[in-house]
Amino acid sequence: MPLRLRSNNYSSAVGVVYHDSNGAYHEVYVKANGEVILCAGALGSPQLLLLSGLGPTSYLSSMNIPVVLDHPFIGQFMADPPRTGVNIVNPYASTDVGLGVVGITDSGPYIESPSIPPNSTPISFLPFMGSVPPLNTSVEIISGKVSRPLSTGWLHLKSASNVTVSPAVRFNYYNRTEDIHQCSNAVEVIRKMLASPALNEYKFNDPDGGQSFRFIGPALPQNPSDFETITSFCHKSLATFWHMHGGCLPTKVVDSGLKVIGVDSLRVVDASTFFNSPGTNPQATTMMLGRYIGMKILEERAAY
Numbered sequence: 099m100p101l102r103l104r105s106n107n108y109s110s111a112v113g114v115v116y117h118d119s120n121g122a123y124h125e126v127y128v129k130a131n132g133e134v135i136l137c138a139g140a141l142g143s144p145q146l147l148l149l150s151g152l153g154p155t156s157y158l159s160s161m162n163i164p165v166v167l168d169h170p171f172i173g174q175f176m177a178d179p180p181r182t183g184v185n186i187v188n189p190y191a192s193t194d195v196g197l198g199v200v201g202i203t204d205s206g207p208y209i210e211s212p213s214i215p216p217n218s219t220p221i222s223f224l225p226f227m228g229s230v231p232p233l234n235t236s237v238e239i240i241s242g243k244v245s246r247p248l249s250t251g252w253l254h255l256k257s258a259s260n261v262t263v264s265p266a267v268r269f270n271y272y273n274r275t276e277d278i279h280q281c282s283n284a285v286e287v288i289r290k291m292l293a294s295p296a297l298n299e300y301k302f303n304d305p306d307g308g309q310s311f312r313f314i315g316p317a318l319p320q321n322p323s324d325f326e327t328i329t330s331f332c333h334k335s336l337a338t339f340w341h342m343h344g345g346c347l348p349t350k351v352v353d354s355g356l357k358v359i360g361v362d363s364l365r366v367v368d369a370s371t372f373f374n375s376p377g378t379n380p381q382a383t384t385m386m387l388g389r390y391i392g393m394k395i396l397e398e399r400a401a402y
């Protein structure tokens with residue numbers, strides 16, 4: 099679905115081309131005072147803008163994409179809050195699956211603990227489960243999400259002509275030491291949780307008469323003051339909650355009304371415009387952003 103852009107003395111979105119679910123090709127044009135509102139998400143919106151000729155000139159030229167307007171920050175500042183933690187095998191098959199409660203800590207990370215039901219096939223929630231056969235008990239994930247990571251990366255096209263080829267994206271997880279510190283804070287919170295009597299029922303009986311957790315993937319590092327080991331654990335346990343954002347940031351790509359800077363009749367309204375993933379989980383805020391901008395558009399239209 100690339101956009102149709104006109105570029106003379108000024109640039110303007112004039113329409114959209116797309117294929118429907120039967121593969122038929124369509125062109126749709128903007129009517130008077132209308133606009134194109136792009137809501138393809140943090141990966142889709144920067145991809146479509148780049149394919150439409152908005153982006154860094156040198157990059158677009160290297161991809162043989164005709165440049166409509168130089169936009170150096172489209173596809174830049176891509177971020178995804180890293181997830182760290184442990185996955186413990188539940189001795190019992192829990193029916194209480196999913197994710198119901200979130201903890202907001204003073205030290206930064208959000209604690210979220212989804213349950214994976216028995217006999218699940220390996221899923222991306224558990225990156226380590228690829229080599230583990232389905233279990234007949236549930237797996238409890240105790241994870242910390244680094245809130246507001248400072249590490250950012252980029253999005254590049256893998257095809258300059260085929261919109262169905264997903265772009266390449268690099269979030270540069272843990273490039274910034276501050277993010278590692280927050281991961282370390284999450285590790286400490288999880289350490290305290292594992293030591294609490296409330297979690298004793300998740301321990302297995304050991305042959306020596308003791309009790310211990312069974313982990314899938316790395317166990318928590320033993321020494322909390324060994325920064326190198328903590329850093330290594332953060333990288334080894336790295337996973338995601340899929341709260342990616344960035345790529346079309348305000349003041350860099352869009353203005354305060356989320357209109358693309360330097361282009362008429364074109365707005366981006368989705369998570370690509372977030373500096374940070376809002377709240378513990380972003381979906382509700384993303385929907386409210388849609389309503390907020392929708393109301394703004396209605397007010398603007400009422401004025402003419």
Ligand SMILES: Cc1cc2nc3c(=O)[nH]c(=O)nc-3n(C[C@H](O)[C@H](O)[C@H](O)COP(=O)(O)OP(=O)(O)OC[C@H]3O[C@@H](n4cnc5c(N)ncnc54)[C@H](O)[C@@H]3O)c2cc1C
Binds near residue numbers: 340342368380381
């Ligand atoms: C597996 C997963 C689980 C999640 N769980 C939660 C959760 O429990 N709670 C929560 O708050 N958040 C959750 N999130 C995050 C949340 O879904 C996103 O933050 C939110 O949907 C972002 O909204 P958006 O409008 O930016 O993009 P999206 O909701 O991704 O919408 C973008 C839309 O554009 C379409 N699109 C993209 N490219 C094109 C194209 N070229 N042509 C036509 N259409 C296109 C896509 O198909 C999609 O429908 C989850 C995300 C994932 C991936």
